[in-house]
Amino acid sequence: MSVAVDRRPDPASAPRLPGRARRLVRAHRARRRARLSELTRPDRVVRGVLLVAAIIPTFALAFLAYQMLKYAYPAIVFNGWHVFTTKFSLGNQYSTAVQVRHGYKAPKGAVYGILPLLFGTLISSLIALFFAVPISVAGAILLVERLPVRVQGFLGIFLELLAGIPSVIFGLWGIYTFGPFLSRTVYRWIADLHIPWLRGPTGAGEGLLTASLVLAVMIIPIIASITRELVRSVPPLAKEGAVALGLTPSETVRFVVIPYIKTGVIAASILGWARALGETIAVLIISGDLLGAYPHSIFDPFSTIATTIASELDSALTDSTGMAVHALAEFGLVLLVVTLLTNLGGRLLTRRFSAAGLPVGRGV
Amino acid sequence: MLIAAPAIAVIVGVFHQALPALGWQLFTKRTNSTGIQNAILGSLLFLLGVLIVAGTIGVGAGIYLAEFASGRTERALRFFSEVLAGMPSIVIGYIGYVTLVVEFHWSYSLLAAVMALSVLVLPYIVKTTEVALRNVPSALGEAAAGLGLPRSATVRQVLLPPALPGIVSGLVVALAISTGELAPLLFTAGFSDNDPTLHLFHHQVPYLTNVVFTDISIPGARAHATAAAAGVVTLGILLVLIAIGRILASRARRNTARMSL
Numbered sequence: 001m002s003v004a005v006d007r008r009p010d011p012a013s014a015p016r017l018p019g020r021a022r023r024l025v026r027a028h029r030a031r032r033r034a035r036l037s038e039l040t041r042p043d044r045v046v047r048g049v050l051l052v053a054a055i056i057p058t059f060a061l062a063f064l065a066y067q068m069l070k071y072a073y074p075a076i077v078f079n080g081w082h083v084f085t086t087k088f089s090l091g092n093q094y095s096t097a098v099q100v101r102h103g104y105k106a107p108k109g110a111v112y113g114i115l116p117l118l119f120g121t122l123i124s125s126l127i128a129l130f131f132a133v134p135i136s137v138a139g140a141i142l143l144v145e146r147l148p149v150r151v152q153g154f155l156g157i158f159l160e161l162l163a164g165i166p167s168v169i170f171g172l173w174g175i176y177t178f179g180p181f182l183s184r185t186v187y188r189w190i191a192d193l194h195i196p197w198l199r200g201p202t203g204a205g206e207g208l209l210t211a212s213l214v215l216a217v218m219i220i221p222i223i224a225s226i227t228r229e230l231v232r233s234v235p236p237l238a239k240e241g242a243v244a245l246g247l248t249p250s251e252t253v254r255f256v257v258i259p260y261i262k263t264g265v266i267a268a269s270i271l272g273w274a275r276a277l278g279e280t281i282a283v284l285i286i287s288g289d290l291l292g293a294y295p296h297s298i299f300d301p302f303s304t305i306a307t308t309i310a311s312e313l314d315s316a317l318t319d320s321t322g323m324a325v326h327a328l329a330e331f332g333l334v335l336l337v338v339t340l341l342t343n344l345g346g347r348l349l350t351r352r353f354s355a356a357g358l359p360v361g362r363g364v
Numbered sequence: 365m366l367i368a369a370p371a372i373a374v375i376v377g378v379f380h381q382a383l384p385a386l387g388w389q390l391f392t393k394r395t396n397s398t399g400i401q402n403a404i405l406g407s408l409l410f411l412l413g414v415l416i417v418a419g420t421i422g423v424g425a426g427i428y429l430a431e432f433a434s435g436r437t438e439r440a441l442r443f444f445s446e447v448l449a450g451m452p453s454i455v456i457g458y459i460g461y462v463t464l465v466v467e468f469h470w471s472y473s474l475l476a477a478v479m480a481l482s483v484l485v486l487p488y489i490v491k492t493t494e495v496a497l498r499n500v501p502s503a504l505g506e507a508a509a510g511l512g513l514p515r516s517a518t519v520r521q522v523l524l525p526p527a528l529p530g531i532v533s534g535l536v537v538a539l540a541i542s543t544g545e546l547a548p549l550l551f552t553a554g555f556s557d558n559d560p561t562l563h564l565f566h567h568q569v570p571y572l573t574n575v576v577f578t579d580i581s582i583p584g585a586r587a588h589a590t591a592a593a594a595g596v597v598t599l600g601i602l603l604v605l606i607a608i609g610r611i612l613a614s615r616a617r618r619n620t621a622r623m624s625l
Contacts, residue, residue, distance in 0.1 A: 039514070040516075042514065042516055043514050045516075047432045047515075047516070049424070050425070050427055051428055052424075053420070053421045053423075053425040053428060054424070054428035054429055054490075055441065056425065056486070057441070057444060057445040057448050058445065060448060060483050061444050061445075061447055061448045061451075063459075064451065064455065064459050067459050068455065068459060071462055135367075136367075158367060158368040159367055159371075160606070161375075162367075162370055164602060164606050165374055165375075165602075166544020166546070166573065166602065167544070167546070168546045168576050168595070168598075169378060169599060171576075171577075171580070172381070172576055172580060172591060173377045175580060176580075176592070177377035177378075177381065178377070217370045217374075274450060277452075278450075278452030278453065278454070280547040281546045281547055281577065285577070306452060309455075309457075310454055310457070310547060310550060313551060328458065329458065332452075332454070332458050335454075336451070336452060336455050339450055339452050340447060340450050340451070342450075343447075343449075343450030344446075344447065344450065347446060347450075
């Protein structure tokens with residue numbers, strides 16, 4: 001015997017808006033309907049034209065995604081899951097010998113594995129975060145808590161300036177000035193310690209560590225400027241309470257400020273990370289761009305997904321089967337998904353803290 | 365100090381490297397001799413193109429999102445615009461190459477380059493325009509509506525003038541971003557030793573960041589100095605644009621602060 005269950009909401013227990021609130025909601029909807037119907041004919045024309053403009057970014061996104069999938073499709077079928085297990089080589093492009101897999105042709109010997117590139121992308125961006133996060137957070141806290149407002153504004157200009165410097169200039173600086181300087185001084189000293197991963201020839205300053213350090217400099221403005229706003233938003237009452245309880249300034253920072261801004265700093269770091277993942281030109285110039293190589297020490301050359309697309313598109317075009325171009329599209333697709341997810345995650349987290357949402361992700 | 369140091373180090377470092385090549389010949393000679401005149405003109409041409417394409421579309425989209433859209437469409441359009449902002453620039457360059465340059469037969473050209481740059485800065489312009497309009501006190505719009513002014517006239521005559529400094533500031537900063545970009549241009553603009561022309565298709569365009577990038581890998585102190593000099597000129601254009609943007613932004617803040625009193 002079954003008991004009939006009444007699944008309709010119980011009118012007595014369902015959360016009902018009080019009568020006044022319900023009236024307000026209804027009035028609001030009516031007003032909105034009225035506002036739209038009040039548009040005059042020229043209004044509608046203007047609205048229509050502007051709507052076309054407003055749809056274009058969405059259209060551009062759809063177009064990019066569609067084209068990316070279209071161009072990557074042959075490579076996705078050809079590579080299957082091997083893309084995540086093999087190394088990377090364009091194969092023998094000077095012979096006409098081809099291999100066929102799943103109906104798609106590629107030059108003999110060609111393997112399109114993304115793993116070394118993915119490794120290079122992740123390791124360089126994570127080393128960059130390792131340096132950038134502590135510097136940015138410490139800098140932002142010192143800036144707001146210790147320095148007078150006038151000096152804060154002055155140093156803020158440098159932060160904006162740093163955000164505005166384009167990546168090719170960072171590359172130029174890294175390869176001519178910063179890299180050789182580090183190689184002559186700090187690297188030699190580190191390498192002499194003979195720690196695994198931190199030894200070996202340091203070269204002329206190209207390689208993983210220099211690229212990561214330059215990436216760190218590039219993402220410091222993103223992380224520091226968001227952290228600065230967060231530190232400013234710490235309620236003064238909490239800090240005053242801490243002082244009243246006899247906490248020293250450093251203890252106040254540790255027990256009041258840092259717990260308050262923690263989630264925000266994580267969000268800011270994710271945004272900085274997204275920037276580092278997609279960075280192309282600076283890394284291409286400084287990394288040494290050794291295609292598909294795993295770095296064996298922190299001074300070794302390497303390559304990332306973005307640099308490989310930039311440096312290999314020329315060679316890929318000489319592939320008569322066309323598979324190399326498709327493989328680069330597949331790599332681009334992986335980069336796209338990873339970057340968009342990190343970026344969106346960071347943005348959703350930061351939206352909780354700043355209503356305007358910060359226009360970050362790309363310099364300035 | 366750690367925050368101020370890198371910016372100074374980068375600028376001083378690049379300037380120092382460029383010293384041997386700095387001089388008036390940069391502006392009067394082309395890249396086939398000792399100058400970068402053609403590259404400067406090409407970069408300025410890109411700025412004009414981005415202003416026309418991304419400027420009109422972005423400002424229009426921003427106005428729509430701030431003043432005409434409602435509810436779900438607004439949220440969706442804004443969301444996709446933000447997703448576009450996170451697009452890696454090399455992906456934009458790749459798609460620009462395989463579609464615009466190859467599939468559409470535009471070859472390396474002004475239009476392909478301007479399109480790639482515009483997609484890059486479009487979300488930024490949309491966002492700044494929308495924020496600038498939202499910062500105008502709502503009482504202004506309500507008063508205009510109360511007086512019976514149609515919506516489009518309200519926007520044009522009442523809301524846009526006070527928002528203008530903010531919008532222009534966003535535009536200028538977007539131009540600054542596009543000045544320094546290379547990844548979207550690498551496979552769309554090409555390069556040439558001649559001065560750029562106004563042909564939209566099939567004519568390669570020289571530009572500054574390309575000079576920096578290619579001259580770095582050319583051996584010889586002369587090429588390296590030219591690379592750095594092109595970098596200095598890029599930085600110069602960029603700093604002027606950022607300064608203009610800052611001045612306009614502070615004026616915009618003063619505008620809205622005065623009106624909300």
